[in-house]
Amino acid sequence: MKRFLNFTVVYFFISTFGQSADIPDLIPKSINKKTGYIDQKGNVIIEPQYHIAMFFAEDCNLLNSPKENLRQFGSADFATVEQDRISYRIDKTGKRVYQYQKNDLGKCLKPYETLKYKAFAYNGFYGLTIKSDADVRNFRDFEIYPQYQMLYVLDGNIEDPMIIAVRENKFGIINKKNQIVIPFEYEDIKTNLSWKTASLFQVSKNGRDYFYVDKNNQAY
Numbered sequence: 001m002k003r004f005l006n007f008t009v010v011y012f013f014i015s016t017f018g019q020s021a022d023i024p025d026l027i028p029k030s031i032n033k034k035t036g037y038i039d040q041k042g043n044v045i046i047e048p049q050y051h052i053a054m055f056f057a058e059d060c061n062l063l064n065s066p067k068e069n070l071r072q073f074g075s076a077d078f079a080t081v082e083q084d085r086i087s088y089r090i091d092k093t094g095k096r097v098y099q100y101q102k103n104d105l106g107k108c109l110k111p112y113e114t115l116k117y118k119a120f121a122y123n124g125f126y127g128l129t130i131k132s133d134a135d136v137r138n139f140r141d142f143e144i145y146p147q148y149q150m151l152y153v154l155d156g157n158i159e160d161p162m163i164i165a166v167r168e169n170k171f172g173i174i175n176k177k178n179q180i181v182i183p184f185e186y187e188d189i190k191t192n193l194s195w196k197t198a199s200l201f202q203v204s205k206n207g208r209d210y211f212y213v214d215k216n217n218q219a220y
Contacts (some may be wrong), residue, residue: 064106
């Protein structure tokens with residue numbers, strides 16, 4: 001009986017906590033040039049059928065719609081998708097619950113947060129600084145002295161951002177301490193909002209086919 005109880009506890013722990021809390025339940029996945037949604041285990045939940053499929057996230061234009069009955073569709077319970085140049089909001093079963101109309105959209109009220117850390121170019125190489133007047137003769141002006149082919153600071157954590165970097169023509173992710181988060185093994189990493197929205201990076205090994213990885217380089 002004790003062994004059975006131990007097995008039950010372990011199974012419950014794995015099934016309950018095996019998924020990452022930082023990663024969304026549903027992740028866009030492109031198959032044969034159509035995009036649908038998979039879960040964290042790779043199971044297809046919403047069949048690929050869209051040209052564009054975004055993460056389940058808030059749409060501030062709908063949240064501030066002049067039509068009160070439509071504001072519900074701006075919540076993170078829904079995702080924006082596009083098929084044949086028509087945009088929809090879908091729920092987590094894949095049901096289309098709203099078709100976008102220009103007159104339905106309000107204004108986003110959230111102010112843009114200015115990034116604290118900035119890429120700094122010198123002699124064809126990029127470094128990281130918080131100063132607008134950094135002096136290349138003073139190493140103390142830099143968090144990372146210019147040494148990369150490219151740096152791009154991603155939206156997300158203002159104080160501890162994730163940074164796309166290029167070294168020897170390969171893309172990776174570093175942090176402000178110049179520590180490697182994602183190894184330099186990709187042909188491209190997109191400069192989109194996937195890290196801010198879903199704690200994922202959109203990467204490609206060949207520059208054509210893209211997929212998502214988390215901060216541990218686990219692919220989805």
